[in-house]
Amino acid sequence: MAAPSALRDDATLVSHAVAELARRTHFPVAFGGLEHDGAVHVSTIVGARTRSIEGLVVHPTRGLGGRALVERRPRMTLDYRTARSITHDYDRAILGEGIATLFAVPVLVAGAARGVLYCGSWAQSQVGEVEARPAFDVAGELGTELRVRAEVERRLASVPAPDSGMSPVAREEIRESYAQLRSIAASVGDDDVRRRLEDLEARLAALTGDAPARPADAEVHLSRREIDVLACAAVGSTNGEIAASLGLRETTVKSYLASAMSKLDASTRHAAVTRARRAGLLP
Incomplete structure:
Protein backbone atom coordinates (compact mmCIF):
# COMPACT_ATOMS: atom_id res chain seq x y z
CA MET A 1 0.00 0.00 0.00
CA ALA A 2 1.33 3.46 -0.93
CA ALA A 3 2.15 5.92 1.82
CA PRO A 4 -0.50 8.62 2.44
CA SER A 5 1.90 11.38 1.34
CA ALA A 6 2.52 9.55 -1.95
CA LEU A 7 -1.22 9.25 -2.54
CA ARG A 8 -1.63 13.00 -2.02
CA ASP A 9 1.07 13.63 -4.61
CA ASP A 10 -0.64 11.20 -6.99
CA ALA A 11 -3.96 12.99 -6.50
CA THR A 12 -2.34 16.28 -7.49
CA LEU A 13 -1.00 14.76 -10.71
CA VAL A 14 -4.37 13.20 -11.54
CA SER A 15 -6.13 16.50 -10.85
CA HIS A 16 -3.92 18.24 -13.38
CA ALA A 17 -4.38 15.45 -15.94
CA VAL A 18 -8.18 15.46 -15.66
CA ALA A 19 -8.26 19.25 -16.00
CA GLU A 20 -6.14 18.91 -19.15
CA LEU A 21 -8.46 16.17 -20.42
CA ALA A 22 -11.45 18.48 -20.07
CA ARG A 23 -9.57 21.34 -21.73
CA ARG A 24 -8.22 19.40 -24.72
CA THR A 25 -11.21 17.21 -25.61
CA HIS A 26 -14.80 17.99 -26.62
CA PHE A 27 -16.23 15.80 -23.84
CA PRO A 28 -18.19 17.75 -21.21
CA VAL A 29 -17.34 15.35 -18.36
CA ALA A 30 -13.85 14.12 -17.40
CA PHE A 31 -12.76 12.12 -14.38
CA GLY A 32 -10.10 9.65 -13.34
CA GLY A 33 -7.90 8.15 -10.68
CA LEU A 34 -4.99 5.84 -9.99
CA GLU A 35 -4.91 2.27 -8.78
CA HIS A 36 -4.15 1.48 -5.16
CA ASP A 37 -5.36 -1.27 -2.84
CA GLY A 38 -6.32 -3.30 -5.91
CA ALA A 39 -8.79 -0.82 -7.44
CA VAL A 40 -8.96 2.52 -9.27
CA HIS A 41 -10.16 5.29 -6.95
CA VAL A 42 -11.65 8.22 -8.85
CA SER A 43 -10.11 11.29 -7.24
CA THR A 44 -10.91 14.13 -9.66
CA ILE A 45 -14.08 15.00 -11.59
CA VAL A 46 -14.55 17.95 -13.95
CA GLY A 47 -17.80 19.06 -15.58
CA ALA A 48 -20.25 16.74 -13.84
CA ARG A 49 -23.82 17.97 -13.26
CA THR A 50 -24.47 15.62 -10.34
CA ARG A 51 -22.44 14.07 -7.50
CA SER A 52 -23.10 10.48 -8.55
CA ILE A 53 -19.51 9.79 -9.68
CA GLU A 54 -17.96 11.03 -6.42
CA GLY A 55 -16.18 8.29 -4.49
CA LEU A 56 -16.37 5.82 -7.39
CA VAL A 57 -14.04 2.82 -6.93
CA VAL A 58 -13.52 0.66 -10.04
CA HIS A 59 -12.26 -2.89 -9.71
CA PRO A 60 -10.27 -4.77 -12.39
CA THR A 61 -12.41 -6.32 -15.19
CA ARG A 62 -15.54 -4.53 -13.88
CA GLY A 63 -17.19 -1.86 -15.97
CA LEU A 64 -15.58 -0.04 -18.87
CA GLY A 65 -12.64 1.30 -16.83
CA GLY A 66 -11.96 -2.08 -15.23
CA ARG A 67 -11.62 -3.61 -18.70
CA ALA A 68 -9.35 -0.79 -19.85
CA LEU A 69 -7.21 -1.38 -16.77
CA VAL A 70 -6.66 -5.11 -17.24
CA GLU A 71 -6.48 -5.02 -21.05
CA ARG A 72 -4.15 -1.99 -20.96
CA ARG A 73 -5.90 -0.41 -23.92
CA PRO A 74 -8.65 2.19 -24.41
CA ARG A 75 -12.27 1.07 -24.21
CA MET A 76 -15.34 2.93 -25.41
CA THR A 77 -19.10 2.55 -25.53
CA LEU A 78 -21.37 4.88 -27.50
CA ASP A 79 -24.45 3.90 -25.47
CA TYR A 80 -23.45 2.93 -21.95
CA ARG A 81 -26.99 1.97 -20.89
CA THR A 82 -27.34 -0.78 -23.52
CA ALA A 83 -23.68 -1.88 -23.75
CA ARG A 84 -23.37 -5.66 -23.56
CA SER A 85 -19.58 -5.92 -23.65
CA ILE A 86 -19.12 -4.63 -20.10
CA THR A 87 -20.47 -5.38 -16.65
CA HIS A 88 -22.85 -2.80 -15.27
CA ASP A 89 -21.53 -2.65 -11.70
CA TYR A 90 -21.31 1.14 -11.82
CA ASP A 91 -24.61 2.05 -13.47
CA ARG A 92 -25.70 4.07 -10.45
CA ALA A 93 -22.69 6.36 -10.86
CA ILE A 94 -22.48 6.59 -14.65
CA LEU A 95 -26.18 6.59 -15.51
CA GLY A 96 -26.83 8.74 -12.47
CA GLU A 97 -24.71 11.40 -14.16
CA GLY A 98 -26.68 10.80 -17.37
CA ILE A 99 -23.63 9.70 -19.35
CA ALA A 100 -24.34 8.01 -22.68
CA THR A 101 -20.95 7.85 -24.41
CA LEU A 102 -18.04 6.85 -22.18
CA PHE A 103 -14.37 6.60 -23.18
CA ALA A 104 -11.80 5.05 -20.80
CA VAL A 105 -8.04 5.33 -21.34
CA PRO A 106 -5.57 3.44 -19.12
CA VAL A 107 -2.57 5.26 -17.66
CA LEU A 108 0.47 3.09 -18.37
CA VAL A 109 3.74 3.28 -16.46
CA ALA A 110 6.52 1.08 -17.85
CA GLY A 111 3.88 -1.12 -19.48
CA ALA A 112 1.81 -1.59 -16.30
CA ALA A 113 -1.62 0.00 -15.88
CA ARG A 114 -1.56 2.50 -13.00
CA GLY A 115 -4.93 4.13 -13.44
CA VAL A 116 -7.73 5.17 -15.77
CA LEU A 117 -8.85 8.50 -17.24
CA TYR A 118 -12.44 8.84 -18.46
CA CYS A 119 -14.23 11.16 -20.89
CA GLY A 120 -18.02 11.20 -21.03
CA SER A 121 -20.88 12.94 -22.78
CA TRP A 122 -24.57 13.09 -21.96
CA ALA A 123 -25.55 12.44 -25.58
CA GLN A 124 -24.25 9.72 -27.87
CA SER A 125 -21.11 10.99 -29.61
CA GLN A 126 -18.93 9.54 -32.34
CA VAL A 127 -15.32 9.19 -31.24
CA GLY A 128 -12.69 9.02 -33.96
CA GLU A 129 -8.92 9.45 -34.01
CA VAL A 130 -9.16 13.25 -33.84
CA GLU A 131 -11.37 13.15 -30.75
CA ALA A 132 -9.40 10.36 -29.06
CA ARG A 133 -5.86 11.65 -29.64
CA PRO A 134 -5.91 14.35 -26.92
CA ALA A 135 -7.02 11.76 -24.35
CA PHE A 136 -4.18 9.44 -25.40
CA ASP A 137 -1.73 12.34 -25.08
CA VAL A 138 -2.89 13.32 -21.59
CA ALA A 139 -2.77 9.71 -20.35
CA GLY A 140 0.71 9.30 -21.85
CA GLU A 141 1.97 12.49 -20.21
CA LEU A 142 0.61 11.41 -16.84
CA GLY A 143 2.25 7.99 -17.22
CA THR A 144 5.58 9.60 -18.12
CA GLU A 145 5.47 11.93 -15.15
CA LEU A 146 4.58 9.11 -12.75
CA ARG A 147 7.41 6.97 -14.11
CA VAL A 148 10.00 9.73 -13.90
CA ARG A 149 8.90 10.83 -10.44
CA ALA A 150 9.00 7.28 -9.11
CA GLU A 151 12.51 6.78 -10.48
CA VAL A 152 13.74 10.09 -9.07
CA GLU A 153 12.22 9.33 -5.66
CA ARG A 154 13.84 5.89 -5.71
CA ARG A 155 17.22 7.43 -6.46
CA LEU A 156 16.79 10.15 -3.87
CA ALA A 157 15.91 7.57 -1.22
CA SER A 158 19.24 5.83 -1.80
CA VAL A 159 21.28 9.02 -1.35
CA PRO A 160 23.15 9.28 1.99
CA ALA A 161 22.33 12.11 4.35
CA PRO A 162 24.41 15.25 3.70
CA ASP A 163 26.55 14.74 6.80
Missing part, protein backbone atom coordinates in the same frame (compact mmCIF):
# COMPACT_ATOMS: atom_id res chain seq x y z
CA SER A 164 27.30 11.08 6.04
CA GLY A 165 29.16 11.67 2.80
CA MET A 166 28.44 10.25 -0.63
CA SER A 167 30.24 7.38 -2.28
CA PRO A 168 31.57 7.76 -5.84
CA VAL A 169 29.14 5.03 -6.94
CA ALA A 170 26.14 6.91 -5.49
CA ARG A 171 27.36 10.13 -7.08
CA GLU A 172 27.65 8.54 -10.53
CA GLU A 173 24.25 6.90 -10.19
CA ILE A 174 22.68 10.28 -9.51
CA ARG A 175 24.45 11.74 -12.52
CA GLU A 176 23.18 8.91 -14.72
CA SER A 177 19.66 9.45 -13.37
CA TYR A 178 19.94 13.15 -14.13
CA ALA A 179 20.99 12.45 -17.73
CA GLN A 180 18.12 9.98 -18.18
CA LEU A 181 15.64 12.44 -16.73
CA ARG A 182 16.74 15.19 -19.11
CA SER A 183 16.41 12.77 -22.04
CA ILE A 184 12.85 11.94 -21.01
CA ALA A 185 11.92 15.56 -20.38
CA ALA A 186 13.27 16.49 -23.82
CA SER A 187 10.60 14.27 -25.41
CA VAL A 188 7.66 15.72 -23.43
CA GLY A 189 5.56 18.19 -25.39
CA ASP A 190 3.49 19.61 -22.55
CA ASP A 191 5.14 22.72 -21.10
CA ASP A 192 3.60 22.31 -17.65
CA VAL A 193 4.75 18.69 -17.36
CA ARG A 194 8.22 19.72 -18.52
CA ARG A 195 8.39 22.43 -15.86
CA ARG A 196 7.55 19.93 -13.15
CA LEU A 197 10.17 17.55 -14.50
CA GLU A 198 12.66 20.42 -14.33
CA ASP A 199 11.85 20.78 -10.62
CA LEU A 200 12.82 17.13 -10.16
CA GLU A 201 16.00 17.70 -12.17
CA ALA A 202 16.92 20.54 -9.85
CA ARG A 203 16.50 18.28 -6.81
CA LEU A 204 18.90 15.79 -8.33
CA ALA A 205 21.38 18.40 -9.50
CA ALA A 206 21.61 19.89 -6.01
CA LEU A 207 22.60 16.59 -4.40
CA THR A 208 26.14 16.31 -5.73
CA GLY A 209 27.22 19.95 -5.72
CA ASP A 210 30.44 19.81 -3.73
CA ALA A 211 31.81 23.23 -4.64
CA PRO A 212 30.10 26.63 -4.71
CA ALA A 213 29.89 28.40 -8.05
CA ARG A 214 32.84 30.66 -8.76
CA PRO A 215 32.10 34.28 -9.72
CA ALA A 216 33.26 33.70 -13.30
CA ASP A 217 31.14 30.54 -13.61
CA ALA A 218 28.03 32.24 -12.26
CA GLU A 219 27.74 34.28 -15.46
CA VAL A 220 27.75 31.25 -17.77
CA HIS A 221 24.37 30.63 -19.39
CA LEU A 222 23.80 27.43 -21.36
CA SER A 223 20.70 26.63 -23.35
CA ARG A 224 18.49 23.72 -22.30
CA ARG A 225 19.74 21.63 -25.22
CA GLU A 226 23.37 22.39 -24.40
CA ILE A 227 22.79 21.15 -20.85
CA ASP A 228 20.94 18.08 -22.19
CA VAL A 229 23.93 17.18 -24.34
CA LEU A 230 26.49 17.89 -21.60
CA ALA A 231 24.51 15.81 -19.08
CA CYS A 232 24.71 12.82 -21.42
CA ALA A 233 28.37 13.44 -22.20
CA ALA A 234 29.06 13.60 -18.45
CA VAL A 235 28.11 9.92 -18.05
CA GLY A 236 30.29 8.81 -20.98
CA SER A 237 27.77 8.72 -23.83
CA THR A 238 29.17 9.02 -27.35
CA ASN A 239 27.83 11.59 -29.80
CA GLY A 240 25.83 8.85 -31.50
CA GLU A 241 24.33 7.67 -28.21
CA ILE A 242 23.47 11.23 -27.22
CA ALA A 243 21.78 11.79 -30.58
CA ALA A 244 19.67 8.64 -30.18
CA SER A 245 18.74 9.50 -26.60
CA LEU A 246 17.66 13.08 -27.35
CA GLY A 247 16.20 12.50 -30.82
CA LEU A 248 18.80 14.70 -32.52
CA ARG A 249 21.18 14.31 -35.43
CA GLU A 250 24.78 13.57 -34.55
CA THR A 251 25.92 16.75 -36.30
CA THR A 252 23.48 18.72 -34.14
CA VAL A 253 24.92 17.11 -31.01
CA LYS A 254 28.41 18.15 -32.10
CA SER A 255 27.15 21.69 -32.64
CA TYR A 256 25.62 21.90 -29.15
CA LEU A 257 28.78 20.48 -27.60
CA ALA A 258 30.96 22.98 -29.44
CA SER A 259 28.72 25.85 -28.34
CA ALA A 260 28.75 24.72 -24.70
CA MET A 261 32.54 24.28 -24.75
CA SER A 262 32.94 27.77 -26.16
CA LYS A 263 30.71 29.34 -23.51
CA LEU A 264 32.55 27.45 -20.77
CA ASP A 265 35.97 28.27 -22.28
CA ALA A 266 36.81 24.56 -22.40
CA SER A 267 38.89 22.79 -25.02
CA THR A 268 37.46 19.28 -24.38
CA ARG A 269 34.09 17.86 -23.42
CA HIS A 270 35.61 16.59 -20.17
CA ALA A 271 36.75 20.10 -19.26
CA ALA A 272 33.33 21.47 -20.23
CA VAL A 273 31.60 19.00 -17.91
CA THR A 274 33.95 19.90 -15.06
CA ARG A 275 33.33 23.62 -15.47
CA ALA A 276 29.58 23.11 -15.81
CA ARG A 277 29.60 21.23 -12.50
CA ARG A 278 31.56 23.99 -10.82
CA ALA A 279 28.99 26.47 -12.13
CA GLY A 280 26.17 24.39 -10.65
CA LEU A 281 24.78 23.59 -14.10
CA LEU A 282 25.29 19.81 -13.76
CA PRO A 283 25.27 17.43 -10.79
Whole structure:
Protein backbone atom coordinates (compact mmCIF):
# COMPACT_ATOMS: atom_id res chain seq x y z
CA MET A 1 0.00 0.00 0.00
CA ALA A 2 1.33 3.46 -0.93
CA ALA A 3 2.15 5.92 1.82
CA PRO A 4 -0.50 8.62 2.44
CA SER A 5 1.90 11.38 1.34
CA ALA A 6 2.52 9.55 -1.95
CA LEU A 7 -1.22 9.25 -2.54
CA ARG A 8 -1.63 13.00 -2.02
CA ASP A 9 1.07 13.63 -4.61
CA ASP A 10 -0.64 11.20 -6.99
CA ALA A 11 -3.96 12.99 -6.50
CA THR A 12 -2.34 16.28 -7.49
CA LEU A 13 -1.00 14.76 -10.71
CA VAL A 14 -4.37 13.20 -11.54
CA SER A 15 -6.13 16.50 -10.85
CA HIS A 16 -3.92 18.24 -13.38
CA ALA A 17 -4.38 15.45 -15.94
CA VAL A 18 -8.18 15.46 -15.66
CA ALA A 19 -8.26 19.25 -16.00
CA GLU A 20 -6.14 18.91 -19.15
CA LEU A 21 -8.46 16.17 -20.42
CA ALA A 22 -11.45 18.48 -20.07
CA ARG A 23 -9.57 21.34 -21.73
CA ARG A 24 -8.22 19.40 -24.72
CA THR A 25 -11.21 17.21 -25.61
CA HIS A 26 -14.80 17.99 -26.62
CA PHE A 27 -16.23 15.80 -23.84
CA PRO A 28 -18.19 17.75 -21.21
CA VAL A 29 -17.34 15.35 -18.36
CA ALA A 30 -13.85 14.12 -17.40
CA PHE A 31 -12.76 12.12 -14.38
CA GLY A 32 -10.10 9.65 -13.34
CA GLY A 33 -7.90 8.15 -10.68
CA LEU A 34 -4.99 5.84 -9.99
CA GLU A 35 -4.91 2.27 -8.78
CA HIS A 36 -4.15 1.48 -5.16
CA ASP A 37 -5.36 -1.27 -2.84
CA GLY A 38 -6.32 -3.30 -5.91
CA ALA A 39 -8.79 -0.82 -7.44
CA VAL A 40 -8.96 2.52 -9.27
CA HIS A 41 -10.16 5.29 -6.95
CA VAL A 42 -11.65 8.22 -8.85
CA SER A 43 -10.11 11.29 -7.24
CA THR A 44 -10.91 14.13 -9.66
CA ILE A 45 -14.08 15.00 -11.59
CA VAL A 46 -14.55 17.95 -13.95
CA GLY A 47 -17.80 19.06 -15.58
CA ALA A 48 -20.25 16.74 -13.84
CA ARG A 49 -23.82 17.97 -13.26
CA THR A 50 -24.47 15.62 -10.34
CA ARG A 51 -22.44 14.07 -7.50
CA SER A 52 -23.10 10.48 -8.55
CA ILE A 53 -19.51 9.79 -9.68
CA GLU A 54 -17.96 11.03 -6.42
CA GLY A 55 -16.18 8.29 -4.49
CA LEU A 56 -16.37 5.82 -7.39
CA VAL A 57 -14.04 2.82 -6.93
CA VAL A 58 -13.52 0.66 -10.04
CA HIS A 59 -12.26 -2.89 -9.71
CA PRO A 60 -10.27 -4.77 -12.39
CA THR A 61 -12.41 -6.32 -15.19
CA ARG A 62 -15.54 -4.53 -13.88
CA GLY A 63 -17.19 -1.86 -15.97
CA LEU A 64 -15.58 -0.04 -18.87
CA GLY A 65 -12.64 1.30 -16.83
CA GLY A 66 -11.96 -2.08 -15.23
CA ARG A 67 -11.62 -3.61 -18.70
CA ALA A 68 -9.35 -0.79 -19.85
CA LEU A 69 -7.21 -1.38 -16.77
CA VAL A 70 -6.66 -5.11 -17.24
CA GLU A 71 -6.48 -5.02 -21.05
CA ARG A 72 -4.15 -1.99 -20.96
CA ARG A 73 -5.90 -0.41 -23.92
CA PRO A 74 -8.65 2.19 -24.41
CA ARG A 75 -12.27 1.07 -24.21
CA MET A 76 -15.34 2.93 -25.41
CA THR A 77 -19.10 2.55 -25.53
CA LEU A 78 -21.37 4.88 -27.50
CA ASP A 79 -24.45 3.90 -25.47
CA TYR A 80 -23.45 2.93 -21.95
CA ARG A 81 -26.99 1.97 -20.89
CA THR A 82 -27.34 -0.78 -23.52
CA ALA A 83 -23.68 -1.88 -23.75
CA ARG A 84 -23.37 -5.66 -23.56
CA SER A 85 -19.58 -5.92 -23.65
CA ILE A 86 -19.12 -4.63 -20.10
CA THR A 87 -20.47 -5.38 -16.65
CA HIS A 88 -22.85 -2.80 -15.27
CA ASP A 89 -21.53 -2.65 -11.70
CA TYR A 90 -21.31 1.14 -11.82
CA ASP A 91 -24.61 2.05 -13.47
CA ARG A 92 -25.70 4.07 -10.45
CA ALA A 93 -22.69 6.36 -10.86
CA ILE A 94 -22.48 6.59 -14.65
CA LEU A 95 -26.18 6.59 -15.51
CA GLY A 96 -26.83 8.74 -12.47
CA GLU A 97 -24.71 11.40 -14.16
CA GLY A 98 -26.68 10.80 -17.37
CA ILE A 99 -23.63 9.70 -19.35
CA ALA A 100 -24.34 8.01 -22.68
CA THR A 101 -20.95 7.85 -24.41
CA LEU A 102 -18.04 6.85 -22.18
CA PHE A 103 -14.37 6.60 -23.18
CA ALA A 104 -11.80 5.05 -20.80
CA VAL A 105 -8.04 5.33 -21.34
CA PRO A 106 -5.57 3.44 -19.12
CA VAL A 107 -2.57 5.26 -17.66
CA LEU A 108 0.47 3.09 -18.37
CA VAL A 109 3.74 3.28 -16.46
CA ALA A 110 6.52 1.08 -17.85
CA GLY A 111 3.88 -1.12 -19.48
CA ALA A 112 1.81 -1.59 -16.30
CA ALA A 113 -1.62 0.00 -15.88
CA ARG A 114 -1.56 2.50 -13.00
CA GLY A 115 -4.93 4.13 -13.44
CA VAL A 116 -7.73 5.17 -15.77
CA LEU A 117 -8.85 8.50 -17.24
CA TYR A 118 -12.44 8.84 -18.46
CA CYS A 119 -14.23 11.16 -20.89
CA GLY A 120 -18.02 11.20 -21.03
CA SER A 121 -20.88 12.94 -22.78
CA TRP A 122 -24.57 13.09 -21.96
CA ALA A 123 -25.55 12.44 -25.58
CA GLN A 124 -24.25 9.72 -27.87
CA SER A 125 -21.11 10.99 -29.61
CA GLN A 126 -18.93 9.54 -32.34
CA VAL A 127 -15.32 9.19 -31.24
CA GLY A 128 -12.69 9.02 -33.96
CA GLU A 129 -8.92 9.45 -34.01
CA VAL A 130 -9.16 13.25 -33.84
CA GLU A 131 -11.37 13.15 -30.75
CA ALA A 132 -9.40 10.36 -29.06
CA ARG A 133 -5.86 11.65 -29.64
CA PRO A 134 -5.91 14.35 -26.92
CA ALA A 135 -7.02 11.76 -24.35
CA PHE A 136 -4.18 9.44 -25.40
CA ASP A 137 -1.73 12.34 -25.08
CA VAL A 138 -2.89 13.32 -21.59
CA ALA A 139 -2.77 9.71 -20.35
CA GLY A 140 0.71 9.30 -21.85
CA GLU A 141 1.97 12.49 -20.21
CA LEU A 142 0.61 11.41 -16.84
CA GLY A 143 2.25 7.99 -17.22
CA THR A 144 5.58 9.60 -18.12
CA GLU A 145 5.47 11.93 -15.15
CA LEU A 146 4.58 9.11 -12.75
CA ARG A 147 7.41 6.97 -14.11
CA VAL A 148 10.00 9.73 -13.90
CA ARG A 149 8.90 10.83 -10.44
CA ALA A 150 9.00 7.28 -9.11
CA GLU A 151 12.51 6.78 -10.48
CA VAL A 152 13.74 10.09 -9.07
CA GLU A 153 12.22 9.33 -5.66
CA ARG A 154 13.84 5.89 -5.71
CA ARG A 155 17.22 7.43 -6.46
CA LEU A 156 16.79 10.15 -3.87
CA ALA A 157 15.91 7.57 -1.22
CA SER A 158 19.24 5.83 -1.80
CA VAL A 159 21.28 9.02 -1.35
CA PRO A 160 23.15 9.28 1.99
CA ALA A 161 22.33 12.11 4.35
CA PRO A 162 24.41 15.25 3.70
CA ASP A 163 26.55 14.74 6.80
CA SER A 164 27.30 11.08 6.04
CA GLY A 165 29.16 11.67 2.80
CA MET A 166 28.44 10.25 -0.63
CA SER A 167 30.24 7.38 -2.28
CA PRO A 168 31.57 7.76 -5.84
CA VAL A 169 29.14 5.03 -6.94
CA ALA A 170 26.14 6.91 -5.49
CA ARG A 171 27.36 10.13 -7.08
CA GLU A 172 27.65 8.54 -10.53
CA GLU A 173 24.25 6.90 -10.19
CA ILE A 174 22.68 10.28 -9.51
CA ARG A 175 24.45 11.74 -12.52
CA GLU A 176 23.18 8.91 -14.72
CA SER A 177 19.66 9.45 -13.37
CA TYR A 178 19.94 13.15 -14.13
CA ALA A 179 20.99 12.45 -17.73
CA GLN A 180 18.12 9.98 -18.18
CA LEU A 181 15.64 12.44 -16.73
CA ARG A 182 16.74 15.19 -19.11
CA SER A 183 16.41 12.77 -22.04
CA ILE A 184 12.85 11.94 -21.01
CA ALA A 185 11.92 15.56 -20.38
CA ALA A 186 13.27 16.49 -23.82
CA SER A 187 10.60 14.27 -25.41
CA VAL A 188 7.66 15.72 -23.43
CA GLY A 189 5.56 18.19 -25.39
CA ASP A 190 3.49 19.61 -22.55
CA ASP A 191 5.14 22.72 -21.10
CA ASP A 192 3.60 22.31 -17.65
CA VAL A 193 4.75 18.69 -17.36
CA ARG A 194 8.22 19.72 -18.52
CA ARG A 195 8.39 22.43 -15.86
CA ARG A 196 7.55 19.93 -13.15
CA LEU A 197 10.17 17.55 -14.50
CA GLU A 198 12.66 20.42 -14.33
CA ASP A 199 11.85 20.78 -10.62
CA LEU A 200 12.82 17.13 -10.16
CA GLU A 201 16.00 17.70 -12.17
CA ALA A 202 16.92 20.54 -9.85
CA ARG A 203 16.50 18.28 -6.81
CA LEU A 204 18.90 15.79 -8.33
CA ALA A 205 21.38 18.40 -9.50
CA ALA A 206 21.61 19.89 -6.01
CA LEU A 207 22.60 16.59 -4.40
CA THR A 208 26.14 16.31 -5.73
CA GLY A 209 27.22 19.95 -5.72
CA ASP A 210 30.44 19.81 -3.73
CA ALA A 211 31.81 23.23 -4.64
CA PRO A 212 30.10 26.63 -4.71
CA ALA A 213 29.89 28.40 -8.05
CA ARG A 214 32.84 30.66 -8.76
CA PRO A 215 32.10 34.28 -9.72
CA ALA A 216 33.26 33.70 -13.30
CA ASP A 217 31.14 30.54 -13.61
CA ALA A 218 28.03 32.24 -12.26
CA GLU A 219 27.74 34.28 -15.46
CA VAL A 220 27.75 31.25 -17.77
CA HIS A 221 24.37 30.63 -19.39
CA LEU A 222 23.80 27.43 -21.36
CA SER A 223 20.70 26.63 -23.35
CA ARG A 224 18.49 23.72 -22.30
CA ARG A 225 19.74 21.63 -25.22
CA GLU A 226 23.37 22.39 -24.40
CA ILE A 227 22.79 21.15 -20.85
CA ASP A 228 20.94 18.08 -22.19
CA VAL A 229 23.93 17.18 -24.34
CA LEU A 230 26.49 17.89 -21.60
CA ALA A 231 24.51 15.81 -19.08
CA CYS A 232 24.71 12.82 -21.42
CA ALA A 233 28.37 13.44 -22.20
CA ALA A 234 29.06 13.60 -18.45
CA VAL A 235 28.11 9.92 -18.05
CA GLY A 236 30.29 8.81 -20.98
CA SER A 237 27.77 8.72 -23.83
CA THR A 238 29.17 9.02 -27.35
CA ASN A 239 27.83 11.59 -29.80
CA GLY A 240 25.83 8.85 -31.50
CA GLU A 241 24.33 7.67 -28.21
CA ILE A 242 23.47 11.23 -27.22
CA ALA A 243 21.78 11.79 -30.58
CA ALA A 244 19.67 8.64 -30.18
CA SER A 245 18.74 9.50 -26.60
CA LEU A 246 17.66 13.08 -27.35
CA GLY A 247 16.20 12.50 -30.82
CA LEU A 248 18.80 14.70 -32.52
CA ARG A 249 21.18 14.31 -35.43
CA GLU A 250 24.78 13.57 -34.55
CA THR A 251 25.92 16.75 -36.30
CA THR A 252 23.48 18.72 -34.14
CA VAL A 253 24.92 17.11 -31.01
CA LYS A 254 28.41 18.15 -32.10
CA SER A 255 27.15 21.69 -32.64
CA TYR A 256 25.62 21.90 -29.15
CA LEU A 257 28.78 20.48 -27.60
CA ALA A 258 30.96 22.98 -29.44
CA SER A 259 28.72 25.85 -28.34
CA ALA A 260 28.75 24.72 -24.70
CA MET A 261 32.54 24.28 -24.75
CA SER A 262 32.94 27.77 -26.16
CA LYS A 263 30.71 29.34 -23.51
CA LEU A 264 32.55 27.45 -20.77
CA ASP A 265 35.97 28.27 -22.28
CA ALA A 266 36.81 24.56 -22.40
CA SER A 267 38.89 22.79 -25.02
CA THR A 268 37.46 19.28 -24.38
CA ARG A 269 34.09 17.86 -23.42
CA HIS A 270 35.61 16.59 -20.17
CA ALA A 271 36.75 20.10 -19.26
CA ALA A 272 33.33 21.47 -20.23
CA VAL A 273 31.60 19.00 -17.91
CA THR A 274 33.95 19.90 -15.06
CA ARG A 275 33.33 23.62 -15.47
CA ALA A 276 29.58 23.11 -15.81
CA ARG A 277 29.60 21.23 -12.50
CA ARG A 278 31.56 23.99 -10.82
CA ALA A 279 28.99 26.47 -12.13
CA GLY A 280 26.17 24.39 -10.65
CA LEU A 281 24.78 23.59 -14.10
CA LEU A 282 25.29 19.81 -13.76
CA PRO A 283 25.27 17.43 -10.79
